[in-house]
Amino acid sequence: xxxxxxxxxxxxxxxxxxxxxxxxxxxxxxxxxxxxxxxxxxxxxxxxxxxxxxxxxxxxxxxxxxxxxxxxxxxxxxxxxxxxxxxxxxxxxxxxxxxxxxxxxxxxxxxxxxxxxxxxxxxxxxxxxxxxxxxxxxxxxxxxxxxxxxxxxxxxxxxxxxxxxxxxxxxxxxxxxxxxxxxxxxxxxxxxxxxxxxxxxxxxxxxxxxxxxxxxxxxxxxxxxxxxxxxxxxxxxxxxxxxxxxxxxxxxxxxxxx
Amino acid sequence: xxxxxxxxxxxxxxxxxxxxxxxxxxxxxxxxxxxxxxxxxxxxxxxxxxxxxxxxxxxxxxxxxxxxxxxxxxxxxxxxxxxxxxxxxxxxxxxxxxxxxxxxxxxxxxxxxxxxxxxxxxxxxxxxxxxxxxxxxxxxxxxxxxxxxxxxxxxxxxxxxxxxxxxxxxxxxxxxxxxxxxxxxxxxxxxxxxxxxxxxxxxxxxxxxxxxxxxxxxxxxxxxxxxxxxxxxxxxxxxxxxxxxxxxxxxxxxxxxxxxxxxxxxxxxxxxxxxxxxxxxxxxxxxxxxxxxxxxxxxxxxxxxxxxxxxxxxxxxxxxxxxxxxxxxxxxxxxxxxxxxxxxxxxxxxxxxxxxxxxxxxxxxxxx
Numbered sequence: 001x002x003x004x005x006x007x008x009x010x011x012x013x014x015x016x017x018x019x020x021x022x023x024x025x026x027x028x029x030x031x032x033x034x035x036x037x038x039x040x041x042x043x044x045x046x047x048x049x050x051x052x053x054x055x056x057x058x059x060x061x062x063x064x065x066x067x068x069x070x071x072x073x074x075x076x077x078x079x080x081x082x083x084x085x086x087x088x089x090x091x092x093x094x095x096x097x098x099x100x101x102x103x104x105x106x107x108x109x110x111x112x113x114x115x116x117x118x119x120x121x122x123x124x125x126x127x128x129x130x131x132x133x134x135x136x137x138x139x140x141x142x143x144x145x146x147x148x149x150x151x152x153x154x155x156x157x158x159x160x161x162x163x164x165x166x167x168x169x170x171x172x173x174x175x176x177x178x179x180x181x182x183x184x185x186x187x188x189x190x191x192x193x194x195x196x197x198x199x200x201x202x203x204x205x206x207x208x209x210x211x212x213x214x215x216x217x218x219x220x221x222x223x224x225x226x227x228x229x230x231x232x233x234x235x236x237x238x239x240x241x242x243x244x245x246x247x248x249x250x251x252x253x254x255x256x257x258x
Numbered sequence: 259x260x261x262x263x264x265x266x267x268x269x270x271x272x273x274x275x276x277x278x279x280x281x282x283x284x285x286x287x288x289x290x291x292x293x294x295x296x297x298x299x300x301x302x303x304x305x306x307x308x309x310x311x312x313x314x315x316x317x318x319x320x321x322x323x324x325x326x327x328x329x330x331x332x333x334x335x336x337x338x339x340x341x342x343x344x345x346x347x348x349x350x351x352x353x354x355x356x357x358x359x360x361x362x363x364x365x366x367x368x369x370x371x372x373x374x375x376x377x378x379x380x381x382x383x384x385x386x387x388x389x390x391x392x393x394x395x396x397x398x399x400x401x402x403x404x405x406x407x408x409x410x411x412x413x414x415x416x417x418x419x420x421x422x423x424x425x426x427x428x429x430x431x432x433x434x435x436x437x438x439x440x441x442x443x444x445x446x447x448x449x450x451x452x453x454x455x456x457x458x459x460x461x462x463x464x465x466x467x468x469x470x471x472x473x474x475x476x477x478x479x480x481x482x483x484x485x486x487x488x489x490x491x492x493x494x495x496x497x498x499x500x501x502x503x504x505x506x507x508x509x510x511x512x513x514x515x516x517x518x519x520x521x522x523x524x525x526x527x528x529x530x531x532x533x534x535x536x537x538x539x540x541x542x543x544x545x546x547x548x549x550x551x552x553x554x555x556x557x558x559x560x561x562x563x564x565x566x567x568x569x570x571x572x573x574x575x576x577x578x579x580x581x582x583x584x585x586x587x588x589x590x591x592x593x594x595x596x597x598x599x600x601x602x603x604x605x606x607x608x609x610x611x612x613x614x615x616x617x618x619x620x621x622x623x624x625x626x
Contacts, residue, residue, distance in 0.1 A: 023327020025615050050621040053378060074623060076475075076508050083626040104507040106549055159325045212323045 004235065006202050008180045009096060009128030009149030011067065015040040016197065016227050018069070018182065019220075020207025022048070027061040029216060034066055036220035042066055043098050043205065045073035046088045059092065069130065071098040078117035085122050097122060098152065099131040107157045112139035116146055123147025132184050135169035140177040151179050152205065155196070156186025159208050163192040167199070174200045190219075190226030197230025198238060260467055261501045262460050265442070265494060273490045277304035285310050289317055294546045299496055302542035303489045311538060315569055318544035322570030325549050329617045331573045332607060333381035334374050335415070335555075337582045338362045338401055342387030344454035346440065348485060348518055348525040351387040353453065361392045362583045367401055371408040373585040377577050377604040380621040381411040383436065385580075388417035388455060395423055399430040406431035411623040413476065417455065418465040424472035433623065434476030434509075435469040437462070438516060441485045442494035450485065463498075470506035477502050477509045478553065483535070484518030484527030492539045500547050512551030512573070515539050519557050519599065533562050537569065544570045556600040560610070563600055567614045576607040 006013040019039045021030060034042060042062055049070075050057040062068055070088035075081035078101065085097045099122070101114045115131045116139060123129050128149045133139055135153035143151055153170055156162035164170070165186065173181050180202035187193050193204045206223055213219035276297070285307050288298045301307060302314060339361035342351040350357065362370070374382065382405055386393045398416060405412045413434035414427060424435070439462060441447050447459045456462065466477045479498045481491040495513060503511045515536050518527040540552060553573040554563050563574060579585050602610070608618040 023323075023329065025328035025617050026612070027617065047623050048619070048621060049624070050380075052380075053620060056618075056620065080626070084624070087624060087626060105510045106503050106507060108549070161324060208324060208327070211327055 004231065006180065008182075008202065009130065011041070011096075011128075013040045013203075016203040016231055017193075017223060018043060018184075018203060018205035019210070020205060021045075021058060022073070023208060023211035024216070025211075027056065027058050030058070030061040031063050032217050033210060033220045034063060036217045036224065037206070037210070038224045039220075040066060041069050043069045043071045043207075044092075046070045046084050046091070047074045049088075049091050051091070067096065068092050068094055069096045069098050070094065071100050071132075072118075073100050073102075075099075075101050075118075076103045077101060077111070078114045078121065081114070081118040082121050085118075085127060086125075089127070095127050097127045097129055099129060108159070109157065110134055110154070112136055112142075115139070116142040119143045119148045120146035130182070135166040135173055137169075137172055137176055140173050140179065144177060144179050148179060150182050150202065151177055152182045152184040154185035155183050155192065156188075158185040160186055161188025161209055162186050163188050164195050167195075170196070170201065171199055190222045193223055194226040194230035194233075197227050198233050200234055203227075260464050261498055262463050264501055265463075265497065268494075273300070273487070273493070276300060277306065277489060280304055280306045282306065282309060286313070289313050289545065296493075296497060296500075299542060299546035300489070300493050302545060303492050303496075303538065307542070308534060308538060311534070311541070314541040314545065315537070318541040318570050319568045321544055321548050322568075322572075326570070326572050328615060329619045330567060330571055330611050331381060331619045331622050332379060332576045332604065333383055333411075333413075333553075333573060334377070334379045334575055334604075335383040335385045335578055335580065336367075336370055336374060336405070337385045337580060337584065338367060339386040339389065339393045340582050341389035341392035342454075343390075344388050344456040345452060346456065347450055348440075348482065348527075360582050361386075361389075361397075364400060364404060366583050366586065367404050369586040370583050371405060374577075375408040378620050379576070379604060380409055381413070381623070382409040383413045383415055383575075384432075385415045386417070390417070390455075393417075395419070395426060398427060402427060402430040402432050406625060410621050410625055413478070418462055419468070421468040421472050424469045424474065428472055428474060431625075433474070434478065434512075435466065435474050436478035436480075436512070436514070437465045437469075438480045438482055438514070439463055439495070439498070440482045442481055442491055442498070443486050446486055466498075466502055467505070470502060470509055474509055476512060476551070477506065478512035478514060478551070480514040480516055482516050482518060483531040483539075484529055487529055488531055488535050488539075492542070496543050496546055499543070499550055503547060503550070510551060511547070512553060513543055513547075514553045514555065516555065516557055536562065537566065540566055540569050540571070558599055560600040560602055564610050564614060567611060567616055574607060574611070576602065576604045 017037045017039045018041045072081040072084040101111045132152045140151045156165040182203040183196045184205040210219045340351045345353045415436040481495040499513045551572045555575045556578040611618040
């Protein structure tokens with residue numbers, strides 16, 4: 001049987017969970033979380049890279065076989081994101097970059113316009129760009145035209161655990177954007193992640209729901225099962241919902257001589 | 259509309275009467291709300307809300323964890339001068355106090371930077387008294403450029419400037435601004451500040467707005483608790499933070515809860531602010547403004563700082579010296595702005611944070 005791989009930005013991944021790293025009580029938990037989730041990609045804020053402090057530098061806790069995707073957390077516009085991305089490339093030796101441009105410190109909503117601008121600059125420089133975005137089709141098309149490898153729409157404002165609030169907009173992105181859709185932010189429960197995968201999202205990114213759980217390792221496992229279940233269901237083809245029971249065909253049965 | 263004008267809607271508001279008429283049921287309902295109004299916030303600062311302090315703490319803890327995870331950033335202040343033209347009766351730097359005055363030269367600043375960065379501190383707060391002659395804008399620009407070589411984030415707590423002054427310091431490398439209103443009561447403010455540039459209440463209360471327009475990444479406010487009654491001061495400090503968050507969305511907003519500490523001059527607080535008050539303020543602010551940085555300095559005891567971590571403290575100072583250039587001095591050469599209450603080392607503070615199940619963060623920004 002052919003492997004069901006997520007292909008984006010030069011990555012060919014068996015795992016469809018991306019893990020965020022910003023909220024753990026202890027970096028030493030990271031290897032266990034990655035293992036429990038079966039994740040192959042972890043995002044790390046460049047602002048937290050700390051090469052002067054090897055004991056606490058988050059990069060030193062990430063297993064060798066896991067891809068580091070630096071993010072531009074803290075950038076308020078395209079120019080800042082571009083500078084942070086270039087620092088990330090030199091420091092982490094990767095051309096993967098998750099663009100986060102946030103100019104609203106209450107809800108931390110991404111700025112799609114600045115994000116598309118940063119996509120264009122960084123993609124031209126050879127970065128594999130994964131933009132965090134508000135679920136908006138026009139913005140997704142701009143990012144695709146700018147050379148993005150995927151789009152990462154939010155399900156709900158970051159850190160809220162409110163689940164798939166932007167479901168219909170994400171469905172439209174899956175149908176129309178022409179890029180892998182990786183849902184980022186707001187996923188609070190494994191069932192939310194499962195729902196994303198059932199819809200046809202290529203992957204989900206989880207941070208708060210795992211890191212703030214009383215048992216992060218167990219929660220990571222729960223997400224792994226949920227994502228797998230959702231993906232399998234999507235691959236198998238999910239039956240349509242119906243408002244009424246359909247035991248027979250009262251209107252067209254006569255065509256078969258019923 | 260500036261915060262000065264915004265605040266006028268509460269001129270003559272009867273805080274005591276409002277608090278007296280609150281019921282326990284109202285407090286419970288407010289704690290369970292997702293979005294709190296301004297008067298909901300006020301209710302949580304009332305004496306009645308103290309009966310529900312555990313419920314408030316549980317909710318504050320849950321909100322903080324969702325927004326900030328289990329981590330606390332460490333920073334340290336660097337005092338570069340205690341020259342001051344103001345006579346704030348509660349402050350050790352007041353002109354009325356016959357203390358030894360000094361201003362660090364650039365070599366001394368480098369010496370202090372080497373020591374503080376050697377502790378592992380990467381976020382620094384530059385502090386000085388108000389003396390545009392001894393600590394001119396040009397002097398502060400040079401200080402910031404030096405600090406920038408040693409630290410990833412440089413915040414400033416200096417005398418209020420015009421917007422253009424903030425722009426110049428931002429270009430030199432300043433990231434954020436902390437400025438405390440001391441008291442939000444305009445009449446009391448005028449009594450406490452009778453000399454120097456600080457006499458202008460409106461100019462001080464609009465300081466963060468000028469820095470916000472100058473593009474500062476973080477703006478931190480607070481009232482000096484003990485100068486006036488707890489409820490109204492915390493109410494206006496919280497409103498001020500909320501106003502800044504709405505009007506300057508590009509800036510991270512923070513709040514501190516400085517309590518009057520013994521200092522030269524021996525000023526006696528008008529109101530005694532208990533540990534319970536500080537905890538109540540931390541929780542009420544978190545419920546009112548979910549996403550806000552909360553700092554607790556070494557003015558507070560080690561025990562209070564430790565127990566407040568799960569309630570949503572996002573920043574703690576560590577190994578602080580409030581003496582001018584205090585890190586590079588073995589003995590006590592000059593008087594500090596106030597007496598330190600938690601003298602724990604950076605390593606001890608980190609250990610304390612880990613013991614509470616949180617991660618100490620030394621670096622959360624980068625120079626570019």
